[in-house]
Amino acid sequence: MAEKILFYTHPMSRGRIIRWMLEEVGVPYQAEIMQFGTTMKDPEYKAVNPMGKVPAIVHGKTVVTECAAICAYLADAFQEANLAPPIKERGDYYRWMFFAAGPLEAAVTNKTLGVEVASDRERMVGYGNYTEVMSTLERAIASHEFVGGYRFSAADVYVGSQIGWGLQFGTIEKRQAFVDYYGRLSERPAYKRATEIDDALVREIKAAG
Known part of the structure; x- marks a missing residue:
């Protein structure tokens, strides 16, 4: 499962759940910060998630939306992280x-x-x-x-x-x-790392806004 994980999120969204999960998994990922009402509703992103919401991941050719589904998928895709029981x-x-x-x-x-x-x-x-x-x-x-x-x-x-x-x-x-x-x-x-990343992004958004 060496394909890159593309992670669509916003730091003030349920994407924080998946950030934490990705940090627990411990594999590299690329985060794309989406904006409410604009980039989340673009046709390009709605091809990934027709709901126009985050989070979503693309792993190779596999697209997964919905937080519980993403968590379950990542646990199975990266079994070496031991995040799912037998x-x-x-x-x-x-x-x-x-x-x-x-x-x-x-x-x-x-x-x-x-x-x-x-x-x-x-x-x-x-x-x-x-x-x-x-x-x-x-x-x-x-x-x-x-x-x-x-x-x-x-x-x-x-x-x-x-x-x-x-x-x-x-x-x-x-x-x-x-x-x-x-x-x-x-x-x-992993929770602390994920929280620090998203909290820093929130500060950036507020400072720019």
Whole structure:
């Protein structure tokens, strides 16, 4: 898998998740900083991601969008980084990564937007209700050091990013299990490198703007 990774991102976007994942993988990549409403909507970029959003990666001839999918792809493409458990041990790995991509993100988004789901309609939405999602997530991360079990994985990059943002912006309840889990992850060298890169880019954008 020696092809160059082209990484489309913006430092104030979900691209920060993939920056962290790429730093964990530890292979060279080329970052292309896209701009909201302009370069993200150009026909050239929409050929990569028709949604006109970041992040996206191009790895050789393979194009991957959506953060959870990119994390899972990179873990499989670069197995030497040991960011995915063996196939027979991937139940929790897949379960919680896609729980975060589905029920967790939907519940948090609806709460942020003030969307209330009537109790008799909860079975019609994938997450049921916000409180159940928070309690389910808490149980998942309180039972092990890492969400997929006994070792750090790409699932922690994705789930940890969701929790970190939620704690920062107040969209996820400040339960001690969430604070402790995110605290462990944010001490990782790859997380710190990725954060430093994106924070520096944010400062550049603000200074220019």
